[in-house]
Amino acid sequence: MKRLLMLAALSPAAVLMFASPGTAQAPGDRAFTDRVTLSVTPTRDRTRPYTFTARGRIVPPGRFCNPGQRPIRGAGNCVPIVCPPGATDASYCVRPGRRAICSGIVAVRYQNRGTTISNRPATVRSDCSYRQRVTFRTRLRLRRGSFTVRARFQGNAVLQPRIAPTRRVRAG
Numbered sequence: 001m002k003r004l005l006m007l008a009a010l011s012p013a014a015v016l017m018f019a020s021p022g023t024a025q026a027p028g029d030r031a032f033t034d035r036v037t038l039s040v041t042p043t044r045d046r047t048r049p050y051t052f053t054a055r056g057r058i059v060p061p062g063r064f065c066n067p068g069q070r071p072i073r074g075a076g077n078c079v080p081i082v083c084p085p086g087a088t089d090a091s092y093c094v095r096p097g098r099r100a101i102c103s104g105i106v107a108v109r110y111q112n113r114g115t116t117i118s119n120r121p122a123t124v125r126s127d128c129s130y131r132q133r134v135t136f137r138t139r140l141r142l143r144r145g146s147f148t149v150r151a152r153f154q155g156n157a158v159l160q161p162r163i164a165p166t167r168r169v170r171a172g
């Protein structure tokens with residue numbers, strides 16, 4: 001009982017990190033991120049300095065796991081909860097809050113023919129969105145001016161990493 005009270009006093013991220021291996025939900029179990037979105041505006045910037053804004057959203061699973069259930073890619077995907085050993089009732093378990101689910105870093109990478117021009121981090125906000133702005137002052141680093149933008153969610157204590165579909169933008 002003392003351990004349950006201690007777990008309830010911690011934040012959900014701390015519970016996931018410090019839960020013992022004997023719990024129904026192991027701390028290494030992380031949900032598969034449903035998807036990561038990416039949009040870049042403008043798709044073409046004709047004037048210097050070339051400024052692009054990448055924004056998107058992390059989409060976590062829509063439900064929590066049952067006690068003892070593990071996240072499975074696809075239809076069985078769920079956010080893991082931490083339960084005391086032997087618990088079968090979800091009321092004794094701790095569910096991670098929005099703050100633990102919507103946290104982490106998204107690395108936004110601008111590339112031209114496989115060469116990285118810029119790689120900058122964007123912090124995930126409490127509403128699971130991210131935004132990152134980059135400015136290129138000269139066109140020398142951009143070469144032909146057309147390049148790809150990639151966003152990779154690094155993961156957190158609750159969700160596994162995921163890569164967003166690439167986008168293509170143009171400077172000049």
